[in-house]
Amino acid sequence: MANGSMSVQNKQGEIRKKIIQNDLLDTVIALPKELFYTTSIPACIWIFAKGKETDKYRDRPKETLFIDAREHYKSIDKTQNTLKKEHIDKIANKVRAYRGEETAGEYEDEKGFCKITTTQEIAENNYIITPGRYVGIKENNEDDIPYDIKMEKLTSELREQFKKSNQLQKQIETNLERLGF
Numbered sequence: 001m002a003n004g005s006m007s008v009q010n011k012q013g014e015i016r017k018k019i020i021q022n023d024l025l026d027t028v029i030a031l032p033k034e035l036f037y038t039t040s041i042p043a044c045i046w047i048f049a050k051g052k053e054t055d056k057y058r059d060r061p062k063e064t065l066f067i068d069a070r071e072h073y074k075s076i077d078k079t080q081n082t083l084k085k086e087h088i089d090k091i092a093n094k095v096r097a098y099r100g101e102e103t104a105g106e107y108e109d110e111k112g113f114c115k116i117t118t119t120q121e122i123a124e125n126n127y128i129i130t131p132g133r134y135v136g137i138k139e140n141n142e143d144d145i146p147y148d149i150k151m152e153k154l155t156s157e158l159r160e161q162f163k164k165s166n167q168l169q170k171q172i173e174t175n176l177e178r179l180g181f
Helices: 011-021 085-099 119-124 131-135 147-178
Strands: 025-030 044-048 063-068 074-077 080-082 114-118
Touching: 011 119, 025 085, 025 131, 063 085, 063 119, 063 131, 085 114, 114 119, 114 131
Parallel strands: 025 063
Antiparallel strands: 025 044, 063 114, 074 080
């Protein structure tokens, strides 16, 4: 489905509300953009389950799994992306773990990628089911350098680059003068 189906508030919003209130929505997966040849817009997958407490998987009434897979793709070219096997496996394994399939291991929320949310929380968010709203933003712990120290170092490097730039500009002007320009 188009991503607008997750948040638009017209008739689609009413349909979405009824789906949530009747506890039919099991999983929502936001896909990367440019997966399809006919359109560059991102799409989403809605997985429905009737009787979440009576199917062959774990009891999960009033729960919905959100997966934000928008950043999980391989770029083929400027206008086309693809899901590689490892991307599909990661998504599928999270769904299996959420359902309680024994082969999938224990489910765990992953900030920025997936989260189990209650229908109450979805209702509090006006029945908007955009995964990014629930999974949050992945923490970026590239380094443990304090902000002040990092900024001091970067500012010093920037000043050095400015000095070098000025020297190069003077050298270019000198060379142009030698050439008669």
